[in-house]
Amino acid sequence: MINKLYYSLIAALALLLGTIAYCFASSDEYLGTCVGVIDGDTVTVADEEQRLHRIRIMGLDAPELAQPYGRTAKKALARLILHKELHVLPTGLDKYDRELAVLRYDSVIGPIDVAETMISAGHAFSYGGQHYKAQEYAAERRSGVWADLRYQERPWLYRRRINLAAGR
Numbered sequence: 001m002i003n004k005l006y007y008s009l010i011a012a013l014a015l016l017l018g019t020i021a022y023c024f025a026s027s028d029e030y031l032g033t034c035v036g037v038i039d040g041d042t043v044t045v046a047d048e049e050q051r052l053h054r055i056r057i058m059g060l061d062a063p064e065l066a067q068p069y070g071r072t073a074k075k076a077l078a079r080l081i082l083h084k085e086l087h088v089l090p091t092g093l094d095k096y097d098r099e100l101a102v103l104r105y106d107s108v109i110g111p112i113d114v115a116e117t118m119i120s121a122g123h124a125f126s127y128g129g130q131h132y133k134a135q136e137y138a139a140e141r142r143s144g145v146w147a148d149l150r151y152q153e154r155p156w157l158y159r160r161r162i163n164l165a166a167g168r
Contacts, residue, residue, distance in 0.1 A: 029089045034081045039065050040073025040124055042098065043081065045088060056098040058091055059115035059131050061155045062124035069123075069145050076123040076144075081105060081114060122146050125154055 032053065036044035040062025045053045062077070063070040081103070089102040103114040118124040120134035122144020139146045146152075153161075 029087060032086050032088050034084055034086055037074055037078040037082055040070065040077050040118070043077070043103075045086060045103075047088075053088070054098045055088065055101045055103065056094050056096075057115050057118075058100050058102050059126065059128055060119050060124040061127040062118065063145060063155050064158055067153065067155065067158055068148075072144070073118070073123040076121065077114075077118060080117060086114075087111065127156070 030047050032045035032047045034043050035046045035052070038044065038054070041057050041060055043055050043057070045055055047053060062073040065071055065074065084105050087104045087106075088099075089104075091100045091102065094100050104111045105114070106112075115124070116131050116134050119126050119131045120137050120143075122138035122141070125145065126132050126135040138144060
């Protein structure tokens with residue numbers, strides 16, 4: 001009986017320590033400054049060692065530059081974060097070798113999520129379902145991409161259509 005309890009406690013402790021170690025080991029968050037805005041969902045960030053990172057912002061998909069509202073989304077993102085210090089939480093790489101990351105910046109009311117802000121203002125669509133409430137908010141107010149429903153082609157559908165037309 002005591003042996004069983006002892007081994008259960010050891011297993012629980014090992015699981016707890018493993019979880020804690022994983023959290024710290026996988027936390028690659030770093031600080032950087034936005035030095036360029038490529039489009040409405042891709043930026044260039046310089047880290048503290050001045051290494052440049054091309055980052056695709058997680059959780060949103062902004063209109064492509066050739067789409068209606070694409071250039072407006074790029075300008076909105078630039079106004080929001082260009083030259084600001086950002087907290088970058090990388091989550092992986094996309095198929096174009098861009099760093100996928102959650103971006104936040106500090107404000108007087110606390111940390112601000114860049115994707116949530118862009119989506120709630122109507123500058124981008126929620127991608128992956130994380131920010132659907134922000135998207136509902138923008139759609140109800142007919143903000144940005146929601147202002148004219150004739151131009152509602154989602155960026156991922158636009159890219160698919162363009163790639164099919166090009167034979168890719």
